[in-house]
Amino acid sequence: MEVLTPQMMAKCDRETIDSGYPEILLMEAAAYGVARIAVEILKKEFEFKAKAELKLTFLVGKGNNGGDGLAAARILKNWGYQPEIIFSTEAEKLKGVNSKNYELASLNQVKYYHFSDLKEAQFLSKIENSDLIIDALLGTGIKGELRGNIKNIINLINQKRQSKPLTLAVDIPSGVIGENGRIAGEALNADYTVTMAAYKRGLLLYPGRDYCGQIKVVSIGIQPETIEKNSDSLKAFKQQEAVRLKPDRINNGHKGSFGKVAVLAGSRGMTGAPLLSTKAALRSGSGLVYLLTAEEIEAQTSVQLEEVVGIPLVSKKGMVSANSFPQILQFSKKVDLLAAGPGLGRSSEISDLMEKILKELELPLILDADAINAIKNLELLKKYKGELILTPHPGEMSALTGISIEEINNNRIEVARDFAEEHGVNLILKGAATITAAPDGRAYINTSGCNGMATAGSGDVLTGIVSALKAQKMSCFEAAALAVYLHGRAGEIAAAKTSNYALIASDIIDNLPQVWQSLE
Ligand SMILES: NC(=O)C1=CN([C@@H]2O[C@H](COP(=O)(O)OP(=O)(O)OC[C@H]3O[C@@H](n4cnc5c(N)ncnc54)[C@H](OP(=O)(O)O)[C@@H]3O)[C@@H](O)[C@H]2O)[C@@H](O)CC1
Ligand SMILES: Nc1ncnc2c1ncn2[C@@H]1O[C@H](COP(=O)(O)OP(=O)(O)O)[C@@H](O)[C@H]1O
Numbered sequence: 001m002e003v004l005t006p007q008m009m010a011k012c013d014r015e016t017i018d019s020g021y022p023e024i025l026l027m028e029a030a031a032y033g034v035a036r037i038a039v040e041i042l043k044k045e046f047e048f049k050a051k052a053e054l055k056l057t058f059l060v061g062k063g064n065n066g067g068d069g070l071a072a073a074r075i076l077k078n079w080g081y082q083p084e085i086i087f088s089t090e091a092e093k094l095k096g097v098n099s100k101n102y103e104l105a106s107l108n109q110v111k112y113y114h115f116s117d118l119k120e121a122q123f124l125s126k127i128e129n130s131d132l133i134i135d136a137l138l139g140t141g142i143k144g145e146l147r148g149n150i151k152n153i154i155n156l157i158n159q160k161r162q163s164k165p166l167t168l169a170v171d172i173p174s175g176v177i178g179e180n181g182r183i184a185g186e187a188l189n190a191d192y193t194v195t196m197a198a199y200k201r202g203l204l205l206y207p208g209r210d211y212c213g214q215i216k217v218v219s220i221g222i223q224p225e226t227i228e229k230n231s232d233s234l235k236a237f238k239q240q241e242a243v244r245l246k247p248d249r250i251n252n253g254h255k256g257s258f259g260k261v262a263v264l265a266g267s268r269g270m271t272g273a274p275l276l277s278t279k280a281a282l283r284s285g286s287g288l289v290y291l292l293t294a295e296e297i298e299a300q301t302s303v304q305l306e307e308v309v310g311i312p313l314v315s316k317k318g319m320v321s322a323n324s325f326p327q328i329l330q331f332s333k334k335v336d337l338l339a340a341g342p343g344l345g346r347s348s349e350i351s352d353l354m355e356k357i358l359k360e361l362e363l364p365l366i367l368d369a370d371a372i373n374a375i376k377n378l379e380l381l382k383k384y385k386g387e388l389i390l391t392p393h394p395g396e397m398s399a400l401t402g403i404s405i406e407e408i409n410n411n412r413i414e415v416a417r418d419f420a421e422e423h424g425v426n427l428i429l430k431g432a433a434t435i436t437a438a439p440d441g442r443a444y445i446n447t448s449g450c451n452g453m454a455t456a457g458s459g460d461v462l463t464g465i466v467s468a469l470k471a472q473k474m475s476c477f478e479a480a481a482l483a484v485y486l487h488g489r490a491g492e493i494a495a496a497k498t499s500n501y502a503l504i505a506s507d508i509i510d511n512l513p514q515v516w517q518s519l520e
């Protein structure tokens with residue numbers, strides 16, 4: 001499913017209208033979507049209340065977002081509910097389709113008030129007595145910090161956060177900036193967001209994502225081709241993509257057919273990281289997993305995971321030595337890919353080794369953690385003879401690019417895409433709202449995951465999953481995006497059992513089986 005900027009969405013609206021589709025019909029479809037989902041919520045949450053007893057309060061602004069709200073209020077009135085409207089502006093000043101929708105709502109005797117005519121206590125009592133608030137104050141047309149009555153309305157409601165009724169946002173919670181998910185001073189916290197035609201970036205990027213609750217995308221009559229044409233190949237990765245992309249498993253396959261993964265990882269004191277990566281690879285369908293590690297720790301790691309084949313490498317002071325390169329080169333001919341980094345440690349030896357690997361190997365490489373930290377010359381990425389997947393967290397990305405962590409997090413999509421395109425790699429920029437970017441400009445924003453995953457070793461698990469998927473013959477970009485999604489789902493399932501507080505990285509691996517079952 002495409003993820004658009006407000007400008008792209010406006011172009012889709014405009015082209016659809018210019019092709020002869022009346023604007024008021026687009027708005028009617030949007031309003032119908034909102035009304036339909038409002039009813040679903042009301043039926044679920046207030047099973048035993050009659051329609052006429054339910055209090056629905058629409059907060060309506062003067063732009064087209066308000067127009068969607070006005071039309072939805074009228075539709076719900078037609079369906080037997082008793083909605084009330086609170087206008088942030090004088091209703092008589094509405095223009096175009098919004099003015100028409102005001103006339104139609106009036107004709108259907110939808111009750112309305114002007115915010116300016118209500119005393120603060122009256123307004124708050126209306127809010128507190130509502131069963132459902134529908135937020136149609138501001139949509140993608142927001143400019144600058146919140147101002148005027150809209151600001152006052154949102155401030156008043158947010159002060160009463162504890163007693164705030166269920167809230168459904170129309171298109172995007174008012175105050176969230178559609179372009180980038182930043183907050184225009186304040187924003188309304190929604191439990192549900194009904195968004196039109198496609199995701200808007202601000203719904204999936206933080207902090208905006210925290211304000212959206214459950215997001216439902218409704219079709220409003222814009223052709224999929226129009227959306228695709230006006231999008232920039234940024235998509236949301238969801239369960240349906242996971243089901244579609246999961247690698248095939250042939251019935252007459254043997255362990256070699258499901259991918260041979262070599263993991264170059266671990267050092268003295270860092271034996272957990274290679275175990276997490278290799279175990280995650282085994283739990284993600286890989287037929288054979290080898291652990292190439294410092295000879296001093298190989299015996300120790302081998303006893304901990306029976307299914308992994310240990311390959312001891314020449315080492316120095318507990319870390320893999322650059323002199324192990326001939327062993328790695330030789331071994332690389334036996335496997336489908338090499339994943340390097342987890343727990344390797346930092347030293348000039350590791351940097352020299354990574355340089356040799358990038359100069360001389362040819363098989364697909366997955367670089368994480370210390371393998372990323374070891375890259376001193378970015379030119380080697382572009383010159384690498386095989387395919388590359390890099391999985392940096394924002395700290396590693398900052399070390400690679402010199403861009404501050406704050407700037408990376410404020411521009412996750414652009415930073416990930418620019419790096420992938422410039423250096424010809426597939427990139428997973430980790431962290432909340434993980435971005436996966438391909439060298440040709442395609443990108444995914446991940447929709448799974450939870451804050452419990454911010455725990456040591458969780459990145460090592462991801463490396464194992466990506467490796468297994470790539471070894472099962474997926475393209476690098478799709479293997480990376482699917483791995484991020486599965487990792488996030490396993491994290492969510494783990495957190496549901498253990499809580500975000502108690503979650504540890506191995507819980508993510510333990511819940512991979514349930515995630516795989518959900519794809520069948
Ligand atoms: N086009 C279509 O056919 C369709 C559009 N659709 C819907 O339209 C929405 C976009 O509508 P939009 O472009 O009219 O903008 P919208 O979000 O209502 O806000 C603009 C108003 O807000 C005001 N305002 C701005 N910033 C402000 C601030 N910081 N603080 C306070 N006020 C501020 C601004 O005021 P002004 O600057 O004029 O004083 C202006 O009046 C979109 O999200 C979707 O719901 C769907 O129905 C599908 C069909
Ligand atoms: N708040 C969060 N929401 C979703 N996923 C998260 C969050 N915090 C971290 N993660 C995920 O957890 C993993 C952490 O990886 P990383 O920082 O490399 O940890 P480590 O180096 O300890 O293994 C990444 O996949 C990241 O996207």
Ligand SMILES: [K+]
Nearest residue numbers: 135138172174
């Ligand atoms: K809104």
